[in-house]
Amino acid sequence: MNVNLFLLIAFCIALLFILFLVTKLRRVRGQLSIIEEALEDIKTGNPNRRVLTRKSDMTKRICYAVNEIAVKNQSQLISQKQSEQAYKRLMTSLSHDVKTPLASLVGYLEAATTGLVAGDEKEAYLHVAVEKAYHLKNFVETLFEWVKLDAKEQIFHFEICDLNELTRNIVAEWVPTLERNHFEYDFDIPEDEYFLRIDLHSYTRILNNLLQNTLMHSGGNKLTLKLLENEQQVKIIISDNGKGISPSDIPHIFERMYQCDRSRSALGNGLGLSITQELVNAHNGKIKADSKPGTGTVFTVLFPKAL
Amino acid sequence: MSDYVIETKRLTKNYGEQTAVNAVNVHVEKGRIYGLLGRNGAGKTTIMKMILGLTPITSGEVDVFGQNIKGREKRVYPRIGAIIETPGFYPNLTGTENLEIFARLRGTAAPNAVKNALDIVGLPYRDKKLFSKYSLGMKQRLGIANAILHDPELLILDEPTNGLDPIGIAEVRDFIKDLSTEHGKTILISSHILSEIALLADDIGIIDHGVLLEENSMETLKRKNSKYILLQVSDIPKTSLVLERQFGVTDYSVQDDHSLRIYNTSLDMAAVNKALVVQDVAVISSQLCNDTLEDYFKKITGGEGIA
Numbered sequence: 001m002n003v004n005l006f007l008l009i010a011f012c013i014a015l016l017f018i019l020f021l022v023t024k025l026r027r028v029r030g031q032l033s034i035i036e037e038a039l040e041d042i043k044t045g046n047p048n049r050r051v052l053t054r055k056s057d058m059t060k061r062i063c064y065a066v067n068e069i070a071v072k073n074q075s076q077l078i079s080q081k082q083s084e085q086a087y088k089r090l091m092t093s094l095s096h097d098v099k100t101p102l103a104s105l106v107g108y109l110e111a112a113t114t115g116l117v118a119g120d121e122k123e124a125y126l127h128v129a130v131e132k133a134y135h136l137k138n139f140v141e142t143l144f145e146w147v148k149l150d151a152k153e154q155i156f157h158f159e160i161c162d163l164n165e166l167t168r169n170i171v172a173e174w175v176p177t178l179e180r181n182h183f184e185y186d187f188d189i190p191e192d193e194y195f196l197r198i199d200l201h202s203y204t205r206i207l208n209n210l211l212q213n214t215l216m217h218s219g220g221n222k223l224t225l226k227l228l229e230n231e232q233q234v235k236i237i238i239s240d241n242g243k244g245i246s247p248s249d250i251p252h253i254f255e256r257m258y259q260c261d262r263s264r265s266a267l268g269n270g271l272g273l274s275i276t277q278e279l280v281n282a283h284n285g286k287i288k289a290d291s292k293p294g295t296g297t298v299f300t301v302l303f304p305k306a307l
Numbered sequence: 308m309s310d311y312v313i314e315t316k317r318l319t320k321n322y323g324e325q326t327a328v329n330a331v332n333v334h335v336e337k338g339r340i341y342g343l344l345g346r347n348g349a350g351k352t353t354i355m356k357m358i359l360g361l362t363p364i365t366s367g368e369v370d371v372f373g374q375n376i377k378g379r380e381k382r383v384y385p386r387i388g389a390i391i392e393t394p395g396f397y398p399n400l401t402g403t404e405n406l407e408i409f410a411r412l413r414g415t416a417a418p419n420a421v422k423n424a425l426d427i428v429g430l431p432y433r434d435k436k437l438f439s440k441y442s443l444g445m446k447q448r449l450g451i452a453n454a455i456l457h458d459p460e461l462l463i464l465d466e467p468t469n470g471l472d473p474i475g476i477a478e479v480r481d482f483i484k485d486l487s488t489e490h491g492k493t494i495l496i497s498s499h500i501l502s503e504i505a506l507l508a509d510d511i512g513i514i515d516h517g518v519l520l521e522e523n524s525m526e527t528l529k530r531k532n533s534k535y536i537l538l539q540v541s542d543i544p545k546t547s548l549v550l551e552r553q554f555g556v557t558d559y560s561v562q563d564d565h566s567l568r569i570y571n572t573s574l575d576m577a578a579v580n581k582a583l584v585v586q587d588v589a590v591i592s593s594q595l596c597n598d599t600l601e602d603y604f605k606k607i608t609g610g611e612g613i614a
Contacts, residue, residue: 048460048491052385052414067416074491099561107548251506
């Protein structure tokens with residue numbers, strides 16, 4: 001009798017155990033079919049697909065590994081796509097922004113060479129044509145620089161240097177230009193040393209672009225540059241007393257080819273601020289613009305001390 | 308196979324007598340941001356809810372990832388992340404703890420999913436702050452973190468910038484854009500603010516009183532959004548010379564061998580035509596394009612416009 005009872009209990013335990021195993025098996029099979037479906041999807045070109053899994057899942061490691069491969073695949077595809085798009089934008093830019101100055105250059109040269117104008121006027125036409133050609137050359141060079149940044153193909157050489165000293169040297173070169181353009185200026189750069197890891201060329205470019213931008217587009221006559229430094233970061237503030245930028249333009253000014261006055265063939269090329277932003281980003285920094293129309297614009301650049 | 312991640316076919320929703328959504332055909336392309344634009348009560352949320360199975364469909368179909376969603380919900384929903392209205396979180400837990408609960412419920416694609424999601428939206432990992440102490444902006448961010456927790460292919464975000472301050476809006480906009488460009492996500496987003504959608508979306512669907520009035524790419528719409536005179540002529544260099552020398556126009560761009568755009572729309576075209584004819588340039592056509600995006604939306608919504 002006792003033996004029978006023991007057998008019955010043993011049988012029940014065995015049955016429960018089998019039931020447990022069967023449910024477990026079914027769950028794993030279900031998960032396997034999900035993995036299979038996802039793998040098929042990834043294989044046919046959808047690297048966005050992920051397999052979801054829980055901490056208690058037996059297939060956890062497989063799922064994580066599949067996802068990792070998919071993520072890697074995806075980021076490769078994305079960077080490929082980005083450089084493709086960058087070149088597409090270059091083509092658009094070449095076709096639109098080069099065509100206009102080129103057409104007008106041809107117009108001037110044709111007029112001068114076919115005898116439409118003569119004497120002093122011919123000289124003047126040739127002079128304009130030369131200026132336009134230089135402008136175009138400049139634009140194309142800047143464009144290629146921008147494309148390199150846009151396609152993330154620019155190589156940076158980061159080194160530690162004294163930011164205060166470097167900044168002083170850069171702004172010193174601007175003094176004659178500012179005076180020639182009747183700009184009042186005020187540079188507030190700390191006397192001590194402040195070491196930061198940066199790419200020299202990029203930093204120079206960033207400051208030059210911002211100063212150039214103020215000089216050409218602000219419409220003001222006063223410029224201030226201030227460096228605020230602490231253990232975490234350095235803040236570079238460049239402000240003017242010009243006409244300002246309207247609130248509707250502010251979100252776009254760092255976009256490529258965005259020009260507030262939209263006069264394309266006039267001054268500037270619509271690439272300066274876009275390049276500046278890309279360069280600041282490469283230093284893990286931030287750039288922003290604040291402006292009140294009528295009272296001026298403030299550009300603020302932030303670089304973290306630890307790169 | 309079509310490249311639509313979401314495709315609705317004559318999707319309709321009636322609440323009693325009232326039709327909230329009327330035969331809507333939405334096409335969301337893979338890897339793009341689709342903006343659903345319409346005023347409050349236009350039917351945006353209802354469409355999203357029907358796609359997500361949160362409310363029954365009266366008639367019509369929803370295809371997600373190229374297949375009808377009916378009967379495949381269990382396989383499809385894990386591939387979607389969404390926030391509809393205010394997401395529900397436990398007020399007495401921290402953000403990290405809240406996400407860990409959802410990670411356990413839903414499963415994740417990587418071992419460090421919670422940290423990744425918080426990093427993307429810019430919230431601290433393992434912060435002590437309770438959800439009840441969160442600001443509106445932080446709550447909204449946590450909602451998005453929850454939606455991307457399982458690294459889904461498709462995101463459905465209902466007014467994700469609602470109630471945020473301008474800086475918060477810009478930040479949320481930036482990382483949504485990032486999710487699309489850097490992580491390859493397909494995103495369906497709704498908003499009642501035209502300028503918001505214009506800055507973010509690749510494609511746009513305009514919905515009014517439950518009817519999809521227009522579906523188009525932002526690029527196409529932006530092309531309509533400008534004021535210019537389109538001039539078709541036989542000789543572009545000569546035309547640009549005439550414009551610059553005789554009319555002082557610098558604000559123009561050459562489109563192709565025979566057409567250019569003049570952005571100064573107040574130019575005396577009769578005089579320009581005459582001057583061109585004198586120079587032996589044939590004017591094929593000149594037409595004024597004068598539409599802003601707002602005007603355009605007013606026109607298609609029947610004069611009421613969009614907030």
